[in-house]
Amino acid sequence: MPAHPFITPAPPGYEPVPARVLTDISTLPCDLYIWRGPRPVLYAMKGGDLRKVINRAQRGMSFLVREVDSDLLRGALAASLPAVLANQRVTPVERSKTAYSIAAKVLSPIFTRENPLDHDGLLLTHQAIDAITLHLIEDEEMVWAMVATMQKHVATHTHAINTAVYGIVLARFMQFGNADAIRDVARGGLLHDIGKNRVPRVVLDKPSALDATEWQVMRTHVKAGYEMIVRALGYAPSYAHIVGEHHERCDGSGYPAGRAAGGIAMDAQLVGIVDAFDALTTRRPYRMPVSAFDALHVMRVSMRGQFSDEILREFIKLLGGLNAMSTGLDGAANIAGIMRVAG
Numbered sequence: 297m298p299a300h301p302f303i304t305p306a307p308p309g310y311e312p313v314p315a316r317v318l319t320d321i322s323t324l325p326c327d328l329y330i331w332r333g334p335r336p337v338l339y340a341m342k343g344g345d346l347r348k349v350i351n352r353a354q355r356g357m358s359f360l361v362r363e364v365d366s367d368l369l370r371g372a373l374a375a376s377l378p379a380v381l382a383n384q385r386v387t388p389v390e391r392s393k394t395a396y397s398i399a400a401k402v403l404s405p406i407f408t409r410e411n412p413l414d415h416d417g418l419l420l421t422h423q424a425i426d427a428i429t430l431h432l433i434e435d436e437e438m439v440w441a442m443v444a445t446m447q448k449h450v451a452t453h454t455h456a457i458n459t460a461v462y463g464i465v466l467a468r469f470m471q472f473g474n475a476d477a478i479r480d481v482a483r484g485g486l487l488h489d490i491g492k493n494r495v496p497r498v499v500l501d502k503p504s505a506l507d508a509t510e511w512q513v514m515r516t517h518v519k520a521g522y523e524m525i526v527r528a529l530g531y532a533p534s535y536a537h538i539v540g541e542h543h544e545r546c547d548g549s550g551y552p553a554g555r556a557a558g559g560i561a562m563d564a565q566l567v568g569i570v571d572a573f574d575a576l577t578t579r580r581p582y583r584m585p586v587s588a589f590d591a592l593h594v595m596r597v598s599m600r601g602q603f604s605d606e607i608l609r610e611f612i613k614l615l616g617g618l619n620a621m622s623t624g625l626d627g628a629a630n631i632a633g634i635m636r637v638a639g
């Protein structure tokens with residue numbers, strides 16, 4: 297597989313770990329290496345005091361761990377997320393950047409087709425996104441910091457994290473339900489496209505329009521995702537329907553069932569909206585991203601009838617407010633412009 301342009305290279309058998317993500321782990325869960333010569337050199341041993349290691353490491357430095365230790369590290373990283381998010385010694389923006397990097401590190405293997413979704417991997421996924429959900433519900437400052445942190449390049453796991461974050465923030469803004477309801481939006485948003493692991497690369501990465509047969513294949517990702525989650529857990533969790541319904545549309549034009557508005561759960565409609573918005577505003581190999589304003593315009597005008605008017609209006613109001621706080625969400629979209637789209 298070609299190297300992703302945003303991922304630091306690592307020699308075979310190792311994976312890169314930015315120093316930033318290690319800052320709130322006290323004890324090293326595995327050996328840590330650096331790559332300065334022909335081969336990696338041991339930098340710090342498992343069980344060592346990680347804070348001392350980090351203190352003497354240069355900011356921005358990247359370490360390596362052996363791939364066989366990957367699960368150990370991911371477990372420690374997921375467990376460190378609450379401390380990272382609650383760390384009042386650093387700014388919300390810094391906390392968000394670190395939390396986002398940790399989430400990306402913990403979650404990315406779930407979205408690679410080589411790793412089937414298993415029970416432990418799914419529980420680790422819940423642990424990581426639940427920590428972020430709790431903090432975004434409670435901490436107003438973290439909301440805009442996290443939105444500003446989102447990485448808008450194409451990668452399945454960053455689209456997944458972005459969809460979850462937008463989902464949490466919108467559900468919170470709409471007072472959509474209790475913490476459990478928002479947690480389900482987050483988990484469903486994160487895993488909505490997990491079934492794409494089962495779609496052949498030739499279809500998934502095709503740089504031009506899909507033909508009818510390829511569309512049929514692409515559409516299987518919804519059912520596949522639902523089944524992967526149920527298989528991994530042994531039951532259908534309370535967010536599974538979000539995965540199964542995120543491409544249903546209010547006017548009945550969606551899939552797989554072609555249900556109309558009344559037959560689609562509200563949380564699934566909400567995730568469908570933030571999924572479409574993040575997809576439109578993210579750079580793809582074959583097209584530039586559209587601005588937040590243009591994305592909302594497309595969803596409001598060209599795709600009229602597909603999305604819940606009520607939820608879309610709330611989302612537009614939310615983005616207008618976030619933009620007014622200079623989140624860097626989209627320089628071209630001023631609040632007046634976004635509110636005009638709201639109509």
Ligand SMILES: [Fe+2]
Nearest residue numbers: 488489542543
């Ligand atoms: Fe999808």
